[in-house]
Amino acid sequence: MKLKDIALLNMRRRKAKAAFSLTGLMIxxxxxxxxxxLFESVSHNIMHKMEKYGANIMVVPKSQNLSLSYGGISxxxxxxxxxxxxxxxxxxxxxxxxxxxxxxxGPMVLGAVRVGESDVMLAGVNFEVSRTLKPWWxxxxxxxxxxxxxxxxxxxxxxxxxAGDTLEIGENNLKVDRILGPTGSQDDQIIFTxxxxxxxxxxxxxxxxxxxxAALCSECPIESIISEISTNLPNTEVMAIKQVVQGRMNAMxxxxxxxxxxxxxxxxxxxxxxxxxxxxxxxxxTREIGIFRAIGFRRSHVMHIVLFxxxxxSLIAGILGYAVGIGASWLSLPLFTDGHGAALYxxxxxxxGAVLFAVLLGLVSSIYPALxxxxxxxxxxxxxx
Amino acid sequence: MIQISAKNLSKSYxxxxxxxxxxxxxxxxxxxxxxxxxxxxxxxxxxxLLSMLGALNSPSAGSYEVEELEVYKLGSDQRADFRREFIGxxxxxxxxxxxxxxxxxxxxxLVTTKKSMDQKRALAQAALERVGLGGKGHRLPSQISGGxxxxxxxxxxxxxEPPILMADEPTGNLDSxxxxxxxxxLEELNSQGMTIIMVTxxxxxxxxxxxxxxxxxxxxxxxxxxxxxxxxxxDCAS
Numbered sequence: 001m002k003l004k005d006i007a008l009l010n011m012r013r014r015k016a017k018a019a020f021s022l023t024g025l026m027i028x029x030x031x032x033x034x035x036x037x038l039f040e041s042v043s044h045n046i047m048h049k050m051e052k053y054g055a056n057i058m059v060v061p062k063s064q065n066l067s068l069s070y071g072g073i074s075x076x077x078x079x080x081x082x083x084x085x086x087x088x089x090x091x092x093x094x095x096x097x098x099x100x101x102x103x104x105x106g107p108m109v110l111g112a113v114r115v116g117e118s119d120v121m122l123a124g125v126n127f128e129v130s131r132t133l134k135p136w137w138x139x140x141x142x143x144x145x146x147x148x149x150x151x152x153x154x155x156x157x158x159x160x161x162x163a164g165d166t167l168e169i170g171e172n173n174l175k176v177d178r179i180l181g182p183t184g185s186q187d188d189q190i191i192f193t194x195x196x197x198x199x200x201x202x203x204x205x206x207x208x209x210x211x212x213x214a215a216l217c218s219e220c221p222i223e224s225i226i227s228e229i230s231t232n233l234p235n236t237e238v239m240a241i242k243q244v245v246q247g248r249m250n251a252m253x254x255x256x257x258x259x260x261x262x263x264x265x266x267x268x269x270x271x272x273x274x275x276x277x278x279x280x281x282x283x284x285x286t287r288e289i290g291i292f293r294a295i296g297f298r299r300s301h302v303m304h305i306v307l308f309x310x311x312x313x314s315l316i317a318g319i320l321g322y323a324v325g326i327g328a329s330w331l332s333l334p335l336f337t338d339g340h341g342a343a344l345y346x347x348x349x350x351x352x353g354a355v356l357f358a359v360l361l362g363l364v365s366s367i368y369p370a371l372x373x374x375x376x377x378x379x380x381x382x383x384x385x
Numbered sequence: 386m387i388q389i390s391a392k393n394l395s396k397s398y399x400x401x402x403x404x405x406x407x408x409x410x411x412x413x414x415x416x417x418x419x420x421x422x423x424x425x426x427x428x429x430x431x432x433x434l435l436s437m438l439g440a441l442n443s444p445s446a447g448s449y450e451v452e453e454l455e456v457y458k459l460g461s462d463q464r465a466d467f468r469r470e471f472i473g474x475x476x477x478x479x480x481x482x483x484x485x486x487x488x489x490x491x492x493x494x495l496v497t498t499k500k501s502m503d504q505k506r507a508l509a510q511a512a513l514e515r516v517g518l519g520g521k522g523h524r525l526p527s528q529i530s531g532g533x534x535x536x537x538x539x540x541x542x543x544x545x546e547p548p549i550l551m552a553d554e555p556t557g558n559l560d561s562x563x564x565x566x567x568x569x570x571l572e573e574l575n576s577q578g579m580t581i582i583m584v585t586x587x588x589x590x591x592x593x594x595x596x597x598x599x600x601x602x603x604x605x606x607x608x609x610x611x612x613x614x615x616x617x618x619x620d621c622a623s
Contacts, residue, residue: 013484296469
């Protein structure tokens with residue numbers, strides 16, 4: 001028989017007390033695991049959804065010339081007629097160290113064209129990438145063919161265009177593939193075609209006017225992505241669409257603060273349950289501890305018994321708490337994500353962390369009761385009966 | 386040969402006018418292999434004296450040596466080691482741990498030693514056989530009689546072969562027949578060389594010892610260290 005056997009046998013005898021302590025700690029661990037798992041899952045879900053909100057970084061040429069705005073956002077020094085970005089630079093954006101956080105990179109060629117009596121802005125875009133960058137276009141499965149046009153709602157109205165019409169731009173006759181619904185953005189006034197066609201019409205072969213980037217990074221600030229792109233493309237200005245980024249980060253930050261607040265509260269309650277139970281256990285076992293001390297157990301031996309018991313309870317509470325937490329997360333995730341097929345994000349470190357955390361909490365909460373037990377005077381303990 | 390030497394041991398509880406002097410200025414020497422009975426009325430201080438002799442209760446004054454070791458100059462851990470190595474305790478209320486089996490209770494003093502599990506179990510089994518309970522090791526304390534519980538307590542006290550056994554009213558909760566058996570057991574242990582110090586208020590039981598120390602109001606009032614014969618008849622229930 002060893003000290004640990006005494007602890008285990010005592011736990012077996014005091015099943016109800018051990019179960020109470022275990023349950024208290026398990027609820028604490030389960031709550032923390034649930035909150036963290038929900039946070040991670042909801043974060044990933046939000047990130048995923050926000051990617052659909054379009055670009056949040058703009059790469060524009062360095063320029064002292066006229067500035068344009070696009071989508072209500074300042075584009076800095078984009079000059080339609082002067083400096084452009086080389087198309088080869090687009091690939092270099094994908095070479096940044098945090099390229100895993102890049103959801104979409106979309107080069108855009110901009111230029112003014114004459115259509116009948118009107119000057120219209122023509123934009124060449126990659127329609128495939130536009131699915132991510134401009135989800136509100138609702139491009140669907142079938143993308144426009146090369147040389148086809150997508151026309152903004154206002155432009156279509158002014159130019160009296162509808163789907164299937166042919167539009168003459170310079171010497172090119174381009175077919176209108178579809179008319180966009182009103183978006184409330186500058187897209188309403190623009191005619192879009194594929195990049196190659198736009199470069200051809202605008203005489204900007206191998207050039208792009210700006211690059212839109214959709215990037216999201218929950219672990220690192222958006223600034224680091226911007227910095228990395230700037231390093232790779234030194235002749236450009238890279239800027240965040242700050243409102244979007246800030247909004248995203250703020251939303252996550254508030255949720256995170258809430259998470260920590262609730263976690264701390266629940267963990268404190270869990271600790272209190274363990275502490276009260278262990279104190280009660282030590283008081284109930286005064287006689288036993290007196291016997292142990294009388295027959296030659298050192299103080300450290302008594303502490304060992306109490307702490308081992310706490311460690312076993314905490315270990316089980318940690319394992320069960322993790323399982324319950326994951327289960328609760330799985331059940332409650334749809335409530336936080338409107339039930340639209342959000343995936344549960346399982347962090348492999350969380351399992352080990354939860355168990356370690358539970359054992360640490362159990363031990364910390366039991367240190368004082370263990371000290372009290374070890375300091376019991378054997379003579380007093382035996383006389384107390 | 387002097388094994389235990391207590392000089393001017395005193396124990397007081399409380400301070401000033403409210404102080405209670407449980408033991409006052411007791412000096413005694415115990416030779417190796419002696420069987421001593423400490424007698425006295427309830428509240429006379431005999432249990433307090435035993436607890437001080439057993440290194441459980443620090444004296445307010447005086448010195449105490451066992452085999453030339455100044456016991457109360459030892460630190461807490463060293464004193465625990467001393468109790469484990471030198472003294473076996475038998476308590477009136479048996480003080481068995483209820484959730485441990487009989488053999489596990491007997492093994493308790495060996496738990497903190499470096500002996501292997503098999504060695505511990507073998508020693509505990511041997512101790513149980515010495516007290517006549519070889520076949521009851523697997524039972525729980527709640528499944529044995531009072532006399533058997535006292536025997537288990539004795540087996541636990543002797544399992545690591547301490548040179549001294551201290552018993553506090555070992556027959557206090559037992560009937561006369563069982564008391565005689567327990568006294569016989571203590572005599573047998575004494576005959577094998579173990580020093581025994583027993584607190585009792587039964588003269589008949591005390592007569593099993595070869596020395597009786599009577600205490601009243603915390604002081605030794607009689608020490609029959611010159612007695613050489615034991616009572617041939619022991620009616621411990623009286």
